[in-house]
Amino acid sequence: MGQKQRAARCLDLLSGARREMGLPTAVSQERGDIKIQGSDTHPKKEQRETMTMFENVTRALTRQLNPRGDLTPLDSLIDFKRFHPFCLVLRKRKSTLFWGARYVCTDYTFLDILEPGSSPSDPTDSGNFGFKNMLDARVEGEVDVPKTVKVKGTAGLSRNSTLEVQTLSVAPKALETLHQERKLMAEHPFLEEMRRRGENLYVVMEVVEAVQEVTLERAGRAEGCFSLPFFASLGLQGSVNHKEAVTIPKGCVLAFRVRQLMVKGKDEWDIPHIYNDNMHTFPPGEKPEDEKFTLIQASDVGAVHEDFRTLKEEVQRETQEVEKLSPEGKSSLLSSLSKLLGKKKELQDLELTLEEALGKGHEETLEALPKNVLLSKGAMDAILYFLGALAELSEAQQKLLVKSMEKKILPVQLKLVESTMEQNFLQDKEGVFPLRPELLSSLGEEELTLTEALVGLSGLEVQRSGPQYTWDPDTLPRLCALYAGLSLLRLLTKAS
Incomplete structure (x- = not known):
């Protein structure tokens, strides 16, 4: 099959895939290049493309900040307010360390299920960090001011796009004070429901968030194989003219870390630094006074998935x-x-x-x-x-x-x-x-x-x-x- 025939066949594949996905299908061929023309104004389709791009951004950011680590990218822009520090989340039952644990939000924070008392201090900035080659190696980063990162667009994003992020975490001293002063509300309906179902609860302890509102765009020509998700189905060297955009609000959580909540008896609690799949928020079949919590070293966690x-x-x-x-x-x-x-x-x-x-x-x-x-x-x-x-x-x-x-x-x-x-x-x-x-x-x-x-x-x-x-x-x-x-x-x- 010649180059022109191969390009034409790939165009057919792209059009078919985009049509099935509800995406624009207008495609033209010029001098061996591929161009995707036009845009679809259907709100549901726009939302789906926006959500896909948001997920691409958060996953790429997480890969750069914490490759193979426990930082979890947020995959839904509309849920970001439910992943702030102290929010309670559930981990999907069949999570695996091989492709990362996945969490779903709840309507409660950890503070909601504690007895009334003094509020903890605000989450603190965790310090300086820097990275480059974000967003599929098409954005280069630079440390612009202390404790923040500015990521400037290159080929993959429009050049006027800048994503500035910072990390916020619950201070150990604030958690210690909270532990000393406030007990669980043993009869809180949410807590009772989770206990009945035997669910494990996790507390968001650290987040990566946007410092300012920013609109990120994929615009202009993207060279090479797989440079854009919708171009990837071509499997062909070339370029795409395509534009996507997502507006990330100020304070939007992009990634987060959690620790497991452990309930002791009716109203005692703990949030250990290390947890594993054998630990339960509500240990089954054990009397409160006999509850035991076995901690394992972080190195042991990695050893389970070593090859x-x-x-x-x-x-x-x-x-x-x-x-x-x-x-x-x-x-x-x-x-x-x-x-x-x-x-x-x-x-x-x-x-x-x-x-x-x-x-x-x-x-x-x-x-x-x-x-x-x-x-x-x-x-x-x-x-x-x-x-x-x-x-x-x-x-x-x-x-x-x-x-x-x-x-x-x-x-x-x-x-x-x-x-x-x-x-x-x-x-x-x-x-x-x-x-x-x-x-x-x-x-x-x-x-x-x-x-x-x-x-x-x-x-x-x-x-x-x-x-x-x-x-x-x-x-x-x-x-x-x-x-x-x-x-x-x-x-x-x-x-x-």
């Missing part, structure tokens, strides 16, 4: 639970997921419904899934795990997964991701590495384009010349999520 084999074993455990479904159940689950992929809000709604159903502790049938799929607790638990992985992928990636299922190339894509991660899981430096030719040799032109785009959106840039690929350790969490998603879909398609 690719550990990830592979975790994914295999979850796929084994899905495999227990009847053939009809697996087929129905695949059909339902195929309709939901690319609709992030609907996928998240299903995840929330499963969260609630799992809390009931008995088998469930769900409206989002066919009536003939009766889910045991083990199956719900596993599906929730994979929904969490799929939710980490962009809508464009989810759509590409559907196309890949149609092309029956999921096994090849899974092997590609598995092979590169197996070789580089512990690699902490960027680099270009050779790719075994047989990993791509079975793919036709269109299948290769789909595969390049799919893995490229998770940060794995495959180059046909060589062939070779670029490894970036900061993209590891996204690749872990893609690996899990591919594993589930391959199992379901194989069964069908």
